[in-house]
Amino acid sequence: MSRFLSSEASRLNPYTPGEQPQDQLYIKLNTNESPFPPSPKVLEAVSQEEIGKLYLYSDPACTVLNAAVAKRYHLQSENVLTGNGSDEILAFAFRAFCGEGRDVAYADITYGFYTAQSALFGLKETIIPLREDFSLNVEDYLEFPGTVVIANPNAPTGMTAPLPGIRRLLERDPNRVVIIDEAYVDFGGESCVPLLKEYENLLVVQTMSKSRSLAGGRVGFALGSAELIADLNRVKYSFNPYNINRLSLLAGAAAIEDEDYFQACCKAVQETRSWTVKALKTLGFTVLPSCANFVFAKSDRLSGETLYRRLKDRGILVRWFGRERIRDYLRITIGSQKQMEALIEAAAALLKEGN
Numbered sequence: 001m002s003r004f005l006s007s008e009a010s011r012l013n014p015y016t017p018g019e020q021p022q023d024q025l026y027i028k029l030n031t032n033e034s035p036f037p038p039s040p041k042v043l044e045a046v047s048q049e050e051i052g053k054l055y056l057y058s059d060p061a062c063t064v065l066n067a068a069v070a071k072r073y074h075l076q077s078e079n080v081l082t083g084n085g086s087d088e089i090l091a092f093a094f095r096a097f098c099g100e101g102r103d104v105a106y107a108d109i110t111y112g113f114y115t116a117q118s119a120l121f122g123l124k125e126t127i128i129p130l131r132e133d134f135s136l137n138v139e140d141y142l143e144f145p146g147t148v149v150i151a152n153p154n155a156p157t158g159m160t161a162p163l164p165g166i167r168r169l170l171e172r173d174p175n176r177v178v179i180i181d182e183a184y185v186d187f188g189g190e191s192c193v194p195l196l197k198e199y200e201n202l203l204v205v206q207t208m209s210k211s212r213s214l215a216g217g218r219v220g221f222a223l224g225s226a227e228l229i230a231d232l233n234r235v236k237y238s239f240n241p242y243n244i245n246r247l248s249l250l251a252g253a254a255a256i257e258d259e260d261y262f263q264a265c266c267k268a269v270q271e272t273r274s275w276t277v278k279a280l281k282t283l284g285f286t287v288l289p290s291c292a293n294f295v296f297a298k299s300d301r302l303s304g305e306t307l308y309r310r311l312k313d314r315g316i317l318v319r320w321f322g323r324e325r326i327r328d329y330l331r332i333t334i335g336s337q338k339q340m341e342a343l344i345e346a347a348a349a350l351l352k353e354g355n
């Protein structure tokens with residue numbers, strides 16, 4: 001820390017992203033990217049001609065992208081805000097809907113960025129532990145008076161919170177905003193988007209980083225009532241009005257319009273996930289039930305840390321959190337079938353080697 005750092009910044013709790021090696025030496029199963037390239041329509045949209053227009057600012061209203069997202073979800077553009085990845089949207093939402101007199105609650109085992117955001121905005125957070133089996137029980141949130149954030153499916157567990165429970169949460173206190181982070185919903189979760197028509201206190205956040213193969217494009221979106229979206233825009237225009245660059249605006253619109261490609265990618269990931277779960281269980285791993293593009297698994301023969309390090313030595317990167325409750329688990333992204341076969345082969349060899 002320099003001597004110039006503000007006391008506010010010294011209290012931050014920055015998020016640690018998964019390793020992003022800049023060479024291609026690893027089989028990279030650590031940050032839940034898609035194993036597939038973006039849709040061919042994305043490649044067409046990001047043309048030389050469009051690159052030549054980079055001297056001009058991007059559209060701050062994200063008109064074309066918002067309209068494409070709205071159309072895909074049978075909503076109006078006023079119900080959509082797009083952002084520089086869903087991390088940015090979450091930051092806008094934390095700023096907009098939490099603060100003095102409005103604390104925030106989320107699970108103990110969930111997306112680490114929520115804690116970073118709470119610290120950034122000086123929020124009072126309430127951490128509500130998942131149940132013993134890592135399930136999220138909505139009962140535990142019903143009486144919480146502030147904003148609730150739920151990743152559904154959750155990360156890093158991949159487990160889902162059933163919709164009837166979320167409905168109860170929305171109904172119990174209509175003056176409380178419930179933010180449902182659906183980063184992984186396209187891989188088999190049940191989306192809350194259909195509930196938007198009924199509840200004006202619901203904000204759904206999604207990303208194009210996973211199911212639409214645009215992690216490097218940084219495009220996420222929020223869906224909600226026109227009023228909630230206007231609140232998010234208030235924060236956006238106080239922070240970064242041109243939040244999405246020209247190329248990502250085009251890439252995002254093309255990706256969301258290519259429904260066939262999206263469906264095919266999601267199906268392939270789900271099939272490879274089933275194969276991987278079966279293969280891990282055959283090796284004796286405990287695998288949590290996942291509806292995401294990753295699995296959360298542990299072996300009772302080698303510790304999470306040992307497995308993580310030895311897989312890395314063999315050129316396979318997975319995510320190990322080294323935190324209480326989940327120290328022995330690895331979060332393994334579902335890559336291509338070939339990558340998963342390499343993972344299983346390496347895991348089998350490591351278990352055979354033993355300690």
Ligand SMILES: Cc1ncc(COP(=O)(O)O)c(C=O)c1O
Nearest residue numbers: 085086087111155183207209220
């Ligand atoms: C639960 C969850 N929400 C949001 C994000 C952020 O995704 P992005 O900023 O790439 O849209 C992630 C990223 O891994 C995530 O795991």
